[in-house]
Amino acid sequence: MIAVLGLVLGVVAGLLVGPEVPAVVEPYLPIAVVAALDAVFGGLRAMLDGIFDDKVFVVSFLSNVVVAALIVFLGDKLGVGAQLSTGVVVVLGIRIFSNAAAIRRHVFRA
């Protein structure tokens, strides 16, 4: 409950404050957000499976974000930033979908 509250508060704060994205993190923020979403869906699935662990969630969340940003950074340096970003988004999207399917099976039993 408190976790859901935190998410809602974060969205509200982001909309209210509306800060300018610094140019340094601008290319990484979208990928980082998608990676974090993936971690959240994974955590939700783990919770429904009854195997949720906060430590694992924190580590996976942070590592997902860092690795995603790192991949984009590396891709930009190699000159394939666009393609690599697309690849990361596709992979993360597939994972989000599979996690969402597992969650759906738990919640709706279908």
Place this chain on the structure above:
Amino acid sequence: MSDRDETPTTRLRKELPEEVPAAPAGPSEGAGQQAEQPALTGRQRLVNGLWPPRVTRAQLIVALLLFGLGFGLAVQVASNSEGDSALRGARQEDLVRILDELDDRTQRLEEEKQGLEDQRTELENSSDQAEEARRQTVEKERQLGVLAGTVAAQGPGITLTINDTKGTVEADMLLDAIQELRAAGAEAIQVNGVRVVAGTYLTDAGDGVSVDGNKIAEPYRFKVIGAPQDLEPALNIPGGVVQTLEKEQATVTVAQADKIIVDALRAAERPDYARSSSQ
């Protein structure tokens, strides 16, 4: 995936106390029911996790991370929905190409602008010339109109009044007066409301005189525009117009004025035979 990878250790560590009550029920229901069992518990876990809010370290940490996620999500969405989102998401190569295209376009438009400005300057010059020519034409028309009697004229001059109670003044005497005035530089003359121009003729007509077919009677009032200091002496010279008229018992008055208005007009007539020979 990282969550799934860690399952063996976490299950043993975390879920063991909760699974204990469920464990006796599980085996008794059989293998077929075991697939349903986790689904039910998953749902219950969701409800349990949601409703009685528990302030634990895990909940707080997850809330903190989710706060960060929500914040980043909102910021990204907000910054993406700002006006120039099309360029914001574009890659460097695309931006360079767009910039090149814009440069080309700017150059083309600049050239077009230059051409149009040249054209405008040209048109302005030619319209200035046309305006000047028109102005000169109007000016010339006014000058010629004064001579031809088609426009009114005003300026310094004299009035010459001839009272002829005896009826002795004849057309040739008035013609002499007009000739004398012309010789003295008169520029516009009217007599009793008739404009005197180049083609004016005078004839005797009963008691009075006919000017261009308009019969006029005494007193004959000449309004003359010209240099007053030239006109008056010209009339008054010994043996001149005034003396000749006075010899015929007429009374002659000459008065200078700063402003004489000659407002009798003649219609402009196109000559029947004479044509301008200048091309």
